[in-house]
Amino acid sequence: MVAALGATAFGADSVQFKTGSDLAQQWNDMPRRAITNFTVTETPQARVVDPTDPTKRSVEWWNNGPRDGNVALRSQSDDWEDFRVADDFFLQEGCWYHIHEVTVVMCVSVEAEIRNYGLEFYTDCNGVPDELILGPFLEFTEEQIGTVDDHGLVLYQVTFKVGEFLPGYQRLWLSPYGIGNIGEYFWVSSNNLHVQGRKGHEQYMDYGWTPVDEVCAFCEVFCTDFFFTIEGQVCKVLKDNSDFVTATGPAVAGIPNLAQSLIPFKTAAADDFQVPPGKDQEICKLKVWVASNCIEFIRGGLFANECDCPTGDVTELGAPFSIELLDGEAHLGLPVYLVTWVNNEDHPVLEAGRNYWLAISFPGATNQSHRAYWLYKAPNSCTTLNINEAKYRRANSAFMEFTPYSLIPVVGFATDHAFKLWTNPVPHVCNGDDDDETGGSAGSPITPGNKINDANLIGGTQGQSGSGTQTFSQFAR
Incomplete structure (x- = not known):
């Protein structure tokens, strides 16, 4: 069990905003945006690896830190609105990276009996997500790994099949999101307030990407990373x-x-x-x-x-x-x-x-x-x-x-x-x-x-x- 105190949901009742944030001005009119300091009851079930999986020879070459219970932010695209959360990683100079799969953890409300997810990759421009470079990737597997107490949310580990090949050096951002009008989808934070590279960013509609802790001054949405791992191969040129x-x-x-x-x-x-x-x-x-x-x-x-x-x-x-x-x-x-x-x-x-x-x-x-x-x-x-x-x-x-x-x-x-x-x-x-x-x-x-x-x-x-x-x-x- 991952325990935390004072679980809070933020949305229409939030009243304090950082001056000059266009995104913050929209907060009061939005659906639930964040779950903070939540308690997770783990599902006692181990992930089973398919022995016929062609990616079984993968290695985990990026881990964005252990999953924590600090915050889960809305990341969802439906017919009316688009909430996105993104976090960054980088590819080292001199290597090529074959991305087999990306795994994230999402909180999803119980109303979403049939769940759909997408994953997109963005370039970096001065420390902010910029242009869409890969995706959307819509092929995934999911496994229930727990429930979020008192919030009607279920915790899912979602693994996307990617199969793309990218050169270093470059910094990229990835953004997993739920798809559909039924239920709510939140991406779970990681690393217990320690940030690798840049902190997570979020975007609502076309208001641009904003650091997650700069939207609401008293919402306890901390400077944080979000949970994801990348598996595949780290490659070098043998003959050219x-x-x-x-x-x-x-x-x-x-x-x-x-x-x-x-x-x-x-x-x-x-x-x-x-x-x-x-x-x-x-x-x-x-x-x-x-x-x-x-x-x-x-x-x-x-x-x-x-x-x-x-x-x-x-x-x-x-x-x-x-x-x-x-x-x-x-x-x-x-x-x-x-x-x-x-x-x-x-x-x-x-x-x-x-x-x-x-x-x-x-x-x-x-x-x-x-x-x-x-x-x-x-x-x-x-x-x-x-x-x-x-x-x-x-x-x-x-x-x-x-x-x-x-x-x-x-x-x-x-x-x-x-x-x-x-x-x-x-x-x-x-x-x-x-x-x-x-x-x-x-x-x-x-x-x-x-x-x-x-x-x-x-x-x-x-x-x-x-x-x-x-x-x-x-x-x-």
Whole structure:
């Protein structure tokens, strides 16, 4: 039980306001705005984690302090009025953040038998919420965790599914709110009057955002934070080959066309990356740049490395998270796409101190008109190759095993492919079935296969390169 004395509800009977506050002048005419110093009777029920939840490998990378009983402020949008409360957090420089879910605690009146919630994110402008940047997010789960004594309110833990990826450094604000005309929704405070960053702000209709303790002088609405946690991944760039090049000209057959193949990854291109020593990693986010007229067939996968070559069986990455058409870009007469994969529990563990090969394939794109090209990384005198040069293989050809581009006559030069990879350390996962006391880790490592000797793979030609002059343009992403 969280106990507090002197529970008070503020609304029409409040009489003292801070001079010059437009929002305070509206207070007397409003419905109940705040519950302060309230007592909560906890519900004896533990949250059950769904073992199939794809975010179970998340870590809690932001906690805005323990829930307290100091204040709960109205945060609700209905057909007539809009009350909002927002609180801030920040993203550190040098990291990227994959937000899987946000959890808040809301007080809701018993009249709201069917509850709906939303969540929005705002940019920061000089310490105040500014422009809407993400949301609304309307997918949520809720769990009753208590009741607020003497006020006809029930306490709910509400978890929003977000699935967004944001870079540091920046300060952001989030605002959870109830939706609907039935009942009242209040966001519960946290941190026992200790403030992380900026104190909470509230907004009524279009009066602008105001610090929560500056609306009513004697309402016991303290300088406070509000309860929320953020779970997901804190990621860093492992390899950045995002400066791709495109070529203008006719759509031509031949290397490195990845289409016109039925079996996954028997026709594929591959490029390598390195996991540093230390901790095992997992994929946080992966972007590749391709040009194709059959983009729906794209597949991504990983091979182990042995002697600077892909080896063993491929571990597929599953369906892409998103496929984005890049306006104004073209390669050999084809549209250019940015294809993104994000964290998935089926992705393998990337073992520390190992090399891996990312492979792209278009199985099932068997029509003779199908074309698919994984774009090259822009050439540079010293950084064209980031580790080893990319490789290619094609079913039923002279290059049925992965072969360096420099040894394929119709290409004849060493190059890398365009992709960008973010990773994060694998979070510790306790597994009751593990034999050791330390528990296990999520995912499975990729197992190398037999050694492949590049020198034995060369011979013959495959396809024809385009004729005439090709103009290359470079883009940084």
